[in-house]
Amino acid sequence: MYRLMLHGGVHVLEGTFVNGAFHKPLFFFCQTTMSTETDETRQSLLLEQESRHTANQHTHTEGAKMPNRKGPSGASRLKKCIGLFFEILYWLLTLILVQFWKACTAVALSLMLTYWLWGGWATFCLMIAALIGIFYNLQDSVLYFPNEPESSRLYVPPATALGIPFEYVTITTPDKVHLSAVLFKQRAELAPGVPTIVFLHGNAGNIGHRYMNLHELYAMCGCNILAVDYRGYGKSEGVPSEEGLYVDAEAAVNYLHSRSDIDQSAIILFGRSLGGAVAVHIAAHRHNRDKLAGLILENTFTSIPDMGSVLFNLDFVRWMPLCLIKNKYFSIRKVSRIQVPTLFLSGSSDELVPPKMMQALFRICGAPSKQMARFEEGTHNETWRCRGYFSVIRQFTATVCRPGSNVMEPSPSPTPGPSLADYLGRVNMQHQDV
Structure with missing residues (x-):
């Protein structure tokens, strides 16, 4: 200036x-x-x-500092487009990498890149080991479906819709996992004298998706029912695994033995599909024999390797080294140790589990009294809709319950539904006493 x-x-x-x-x-x-x-x-x-x-x-x-009021130049627009492209590319790569690392070991990608760039036998062997790790960990995703149908982990239908007495129950397992369950009880004056069924469902959904089936079982068979969601299913905590499901089922049985308002000598374990494999494991253990009055198995399989060979049409799966199989559920090796009366319910039209697997389990089962009921039109999930289904279960519970247990006549459905006569029909029965 x-x-x-x-x-x-x-x-x-x-x-x-x-x-x-x-x-x-x-x-x-x-x-x-x-x-x-x-x-x-x-x-x-x-x-x-x-x-x-x-x-x-x-x-x-x-x-x-006055902005330029002229429109953006061609170079400026090109820069923005390139920036947007790289942002999208970055987002996609991040998504792929996150999913990759969730399913495999932390070194799998680096090993693959190392082998691609430099090769070497050591890197190749490590890469194969990492790929085996991917295969091992992905097995859970093709066996457990807790979120199917969608939102099954977020929403469980309320039991009030059934119109029958119930109570929500939380069961704590020995490893401190809290399980969600519902106990459907007969009327207060009847509940202590009737059988109680522990219901173990299949590998998808939650207990709410079985309410219609449980309603009919409650009404037609006159029993109490404890329906349990495994860890990682419904509102239960944790992540599903083979050992975890075994712990959950045993915790459910022990829970009933801690209650004084039911007949502890008339507890029957009921397993359908995957639940059947869990029930076989529990019933086969010596320390559980005195806790169970009977066992019911419906449309279950011999083992996961056998199911893998059927579902993927690959025979070599059943001969794979067991160290590569994460979830085994070897019911075929355990069923011979069962020492409680057992009822097999087999849908001859099962589109998922071959009925011959149920027949194989029945032949090997070591139960002193065992029974096979076949339903010609029974599919994997809908066998319970077949004629005669509930009458077979009711006859079985009447047979296995110890003296003092009161097997009720079918109670009227709290809501309009089919009568007992609708469920009675000719059923192909096979009975064997050992």
């Missing part, structure tokens, strides 16, 4: 140089002389000049 002050009634010049040019000169004419100016007047003039200089600088700065 330049200042030129000519005292004695001469001009005062103020201005600034910006980019080599002199801008906005201000001329002031002073009518006073140097001799008549006081110190106060001089100070006021200097302050006024400084404030004007600051205002000029602010004006230039704001002018430099």
